[in-house]
Amino acid sequence: MVRRQPDHDNESDWTMTTTLDELYGKLTTRTGAKLALIVLDGLGDIATAAQGNMTPLEAAHTPNLDALVRSGCAQGRMIPVAPGITPGSGPGHLALFGYDPITYQVGRGVIEALGLGVELQAGDVCARANFCTLDAEGRVSDRRAGRIPTEECERLCGILKRKIKKIGTTEILITPGKEHRFVVIFRGAGLEGPLTDTDPGREGHPIAEAKPTKPSSAKQKKVAKLIKDFYKLALPLLQNEKKANGFLLRGIAHQPDIPDFESRYQLKPACLAVYPMYKGLAQLVGMTKIEGPQTIREQFERYLAEYDNYDFFFIHYKYTDKAGEDGDFEAKKRYIEEFDAALPILLQKKPDVLAITGDHSTPCAVKGHSWHPQPVLLHSPYSGTDKLDRFTETGANQGSLGIFEAKYLIRLMQANAKMFDKFGA
Amino acid sequence: MVRRQPDHDNESDWTMTTTLDELYGKLTTRTGAKLALIVLDGLGDIATAAQGNMTPLEAAHTPNLDALVRSGCAQGRMIPVAPGITPGSGPGHLALFGYDPITYQVGRGVIEALGLGVELQAGDVCARANFCTLDAEGRVSDRRAGRIPTEECERLCGILKRKIKKIGTTEILITPGKEHRFVVIFRGAGLEGPLTDTDPGREGHPIAEAKPTKPSSAKQKKVAKLIKDFYKLALPLLQNEKKANGFLLRGIAHQPDIPDFESRYQLKPACLAVYPMYKGLAQLVGMTKIEGPQTIREQFERYLAEYDNYDFFFIHYKYTDKAGEDGDFEAKKRYIEEFDAALPILLQKKPDVLAITGDHSTPCAVKGHSWHPQPVLLHSPYSGTDKLDRFTETGANQGSLGIFEAKYLIRLMQANAKMFDKFGA
Numbered sequence: 001m002v003r004r005q006p007d008h009d010n011e012s013d014w015t016m017t018t019t020l021d022e023l024y025g026k027l028t029t030r031t032g033a034k035l036a037l038i039v040l041d042g043l044g045d046i047a048t049a050a051q052g053n054m055t056p057l058e059a060a061h062t063p064n065l066d067a068l069v070r071s072g073c074a075q076g077r078m079i080p081v082a083p084g085i086t087p088g089s090g091p092g093h094l095a096l097f098g099y100d101p102i103t104y105q106v107g108r109g110v111i112e113a114l115g116l117g118v119e120l121q122a123g124d125v126c127a128r129a130n131f132c133t134l135d136a137e138g139r140v141s142d143r144r145a146g147r148i149p150t151e152e153c154e155r156l157c158g159i160l161k162r163k164i165k166k167i168g169t170t171e172i173l174i175t176p177g178k179e180h181r182f183v184v185i186f187r188g189a190g191l192e193g194p195l196t197d198t199d200p201g202r203e204g205h206p207i208a209e210a211k212p213t214k215p216s217s218a219k220q221k222k223v224a225k226l227i228k229d230f231y232k233l234a235l236p237l238l239q240n241e242k243k244a245n246g247f248l249l250r251g252i253a254h255q256p257d258i259p260d261f262e263s264r265y266q267l268k269p270a271c272l273a274v275y276p277m278y279k280g281l282a283q284l285v286g287m288t289k290i291e292g293p294q295t296i297r298e299q300f301e302r303y304l305a306e307y308d309n310y311d312f313f314f315i316h317y318k319y320t321d322k323a324g325e326d327g328d329f330e331a332k333k334r335y336i337e338e339f340d341a342a343l344p345i346l347l348q349k350k351p352d353v354l355a356i357t358g359d360h361s362t363p364c365a366v367k368g369h370s371w372h373p374q375p376v377l378l379h380s381p382y383s384g385t386d387k388l389d390r391f392t393e394t395g396a397n398q399g400s401l402g403i404f405e406a407k408y409l410i411r412l413m414q415a416n417a418k419m420f421d422k423f424g425a
Numbered sequence: 426m427v428r429r430q431p432d433h434d435n436e437s438d439w440t441m442t443t444t445l446d447e448l449y450g451k452l453t454t455r456t457g458a459k460l461a462l463i464v465l466d467g468l469g470d471i472a473t474a475a476q477g478n479m480t481p482l483e484a485a486h487t488p489n490l491d492a493l494v495r496s497g498c499a500q501g502r503m504i505p506v507a508p509g510i511t512p513g514s515g516p517g518h519l520a521l522f523g524y525d526p527i528t529y530q531v532g533r534g535v536i537e538a539l540g541l542g543v544e545l546q547a548g549d550v551c552a553r554a555n556f557c558t559l560d561a562e563g564r565v566s567d568r569r570a571g572r573i574p575t576e577e578c579e580r581l582c583g584i585l586k587r588k589i590k591k592i593g594t595t596e597i598l599i600t601p602g603k604e605h606r607f608v609v610i611f612r613g614a615g616l617e618g619p620l621t622d623t624d625p626g627r628e629g630h631p632i633a634e635a636k637p638t639k640p641s642s643a644k645q646k647k648v649a650k651l652i653k654d655f656y657k658l659a660l661p662l663l664q665n666e667k668k669a670n671g672f673l674l675r676g677i678a679h680q681p682d683i684p685d686f687e688s689r690y691q692l693k694p695a696c697l698a699v700y701p702m703y704k705g706l707a708q709l710v711g712m713t714k715i716e717g718p719q720t721i722r723e724q725f726e727r728y729l730a731e732y733d734n735y736d737f738f739f740i741h742y743k744y745t746d747k748a749g750e751d752g753d754f755e756a757k758k759r760y761i762e763e764f765d766a767a768l769p770i771l772l773q774k775k776p777d778v779l780a781i782t783g784d785h786s787t788p789c790a791v792k793g794h795s796w797h798p799q800p801v802l803l804h805s806p807y808s809g810t811d812k813l814d815r816f817t818e819t820g821a822n823q824g825s826l827g828i829f830e831a832k833y834l835i836r837l838m839q840a841n842a843k844m845f846d847k848f849g850a
Contacts, residue, residue: 020527023507027510072473072478381790384480385474387472402502402827408509415511415795420511423526424516424533425515
């Protein structure tokens with residue numbers, strides 16, 4: 001049940017607003033309603049003749065979703081960023097969290113760090129790093145150092161970590177990833193990205209210099225100097241390695257300044273995700289990470305336990321995306337069915353507003369993320385019914401939500417939670 | 426019939442336009458076509474299980490609308506302001522008249538004055554006023570003066586009106602409303618809103634000072650001074666009243682500068698509305714008010730009589746909104762049926778372009794305005810047919826107009842009237 005109706009005698013001061021986000025902000029009242037956003041990563045798909053003109057969502061046996069739809073839902077499809085644009089996980093989730101993904105860009109270094117579970121702080125500058133092979137003249141002869149094994153990468157990162165902890169007052173944090181990949185974080189005052197890559201982009205060229213993208217920025221210049229110094233300290237430590245005697249930095253960026261979720265929406269948010277990157281993206285906007293659950297059943301059970309402690313629950317389910325990336329139709333269908341089987345746990349304490357969607361499509365035929373608008377289902381006492389029997393891409397095409405930009409989903413959720421005062425008299 | 430085809434040999438100068446409205450303007454040709462916009466206030470609704478998963482529009486018996494749809498109509502749904510935002514009547518109608526409701530904000534004082542039938546002039550500053558009770562220390566003890574009867578409010582407004590006609594060169598106009606409510610208008614040169622409320626928002630505090638929202642504005646400062654002087658003159662006149670010995674001002678705003686409808690669209694507009702607020706909103710954009718008709722049948726008959734005198738008819742029907750506000754499904758359905766029964770009168774002289782829609786939704790389940798996109802029907806020789814049998818929310822979801830912002834409806838009407846030259850070669 002929606003907890004409290006806004007007091008319409010104390011009207012919002014909606015005059016003189018200049019941006020839409022500002023207007024939404026002025027109209028917002030905290031009502032104590034419970035909102036849940038369930039993200040089946042890469043849920044959206046396309047129907048192809050090879051699969052009987054069905055998408056995995058259409059082919060799946062989903063009795064619990066079907067019952068939810070028949071109890072009254074609005075459906076539609078969402079454009080993650082802009083027509084034709086395929087988002088990564090960063091923009092996909094930022095849009096779901098209501099932040100324009102073109103305005104709020106998260107650099108690759110930051111995404112990579114989040115994916116490795118690094119806890120970032122405001123102002124951190126992050127770089128994706130690759131070990132590489134340098135020839136006698138210092139030219140890059142293999143940009144991936146022969147894809148050294150992960151254990152080798154961990155050993156080398158260990159050496160760098162032990163020897164390089166600080167440059168001046170700036171902390172240097174090094175975290176190994178898979179194979180030849182690692183992440184370098186520069187933590188200290190007065191730093192800013194983005195800078196150009198030190199990766200020359202092809203073999204036969206020396207390591208490039210990281211240059212400020214905004215030449216007038218003193219903060220970027222400081223980072224450029226730090227990177228130069230970091231190379232001076234690090235390369236001698238690797239000089240006796242056969243394969244990984246060098247490294248390249250890419251996507252050098254700082255954690256963007258993103259408005260805090262709770263202040264923006266008047267909702268106390270919690271994240272129930274299993275994979276580090278999604279926890280990191282949630283943390284980036286100020287959500288509290290709830291640690292522990294490893295399966296969707298456990299995530300829903302934890303939702304029940306934490307129901308009274310938060311107003312907004314972001315619940316992330318990874319496996320639909322993985323199956324899509326593998327082009328494995330049957331697996332994607334099966335993961336949707338597993339999700340459906342767990343859904344009644346969540347519905348034991350039905351949120352006032354429930355949205356089920358993806359962060360983007362990952363069609364099996366594409367074997368990767370895509371630009372196809374993902375289907376979305378919205379359920380609340382005020383969602384009405386679109387008279388559809390199931391939640392599917394084809395049905396969603398006929399839904400009352402139409403096709404809209406994903407960044408507006410949270411605004412529709414807030415509206416369904418009766419969190420907005422009326423605009424104008 | 427569409428009167429005249431634009432002369433495509435004399436092409437519009439569409440180069441160098443900077444805004445979309447400017448582009449529309451440059452492409453516009455006056456053709457003499459007749460356009461009618463019929464607004465069933467709060468028409469949109471949501472289907473809920475409690476009402477057999479039907480909306481009032483879906484449940485209503487509408488043989489005349491059905492016949493119109495089958496003769497060829499385009500349907501769609503319109504977002505009144507932005508996703509999730511519930512509009513008041515002001516923004517709802519400004520959007521229908523083609524004015525961006527966020528750019529052109531009409532203050533509450535102005536809306537209240539229009540609702541009381543006050544004829545506003547450009548530059549008027551309006552304030553909603555409440556009589557209130559002040560204690561011996563001048564603190565507000567009842568913000569609504571015990572909801573004094575309307576006759577009492579009229580008596581007190583009479584006293585203020587007789588004694589305060591001008592402050593300096595500024596005219597003061599006082600108009601009583603219902604119960605404790607009235608409106609104060611400041612008419613003179615060099616005035617501007619908005620100012621902050623004098624309503625402290627809760628009991629136990631003194632009357633607040635009205636402050637400029639833009640501190641650098643000399644015009645707002647002038648209004649602030651006028652309000653101070655108004656209180657000095659008015660409070661002594663009320664000091665012997667038991668309940669209504671004070672008053673609070675809210676929504677202090679000036680009539681916004683809205684581009685004239687006829688110049689903007691090359692259409693000579695008339696308003697056929699019964700309620701003062703809608704006449705006022707029409708007048709705000711420069712429509713001519715046609716007075717007299719009290720029922721939808723009379724409005725349609727007057728349309729026939731005035732057919733040759735105007736190019737654009739705004740016909741407003743209030744009762745669907747009232748029924749929605751009351752949560753009275755059967756009444757809303759019946760009012761739609763009454764409207765449908767009257768429709769053949771209008772169709773005796775079918776306009777070249779006919780649009781039937783709402784200014785927003787007022788779902789019975791919400792008992793108030795809402796954010797749900799309202800359905801719209803567009804009929805012209807060029808509307809085509811969406812192969813739908815009826816005009817309903819669910820059908821409109823599948824219509825060829827899709828879901829779009831309400832401010833574009835008038836542009837679609839102009840396009841259907843062949844008023845736009847081609848853009849580009």
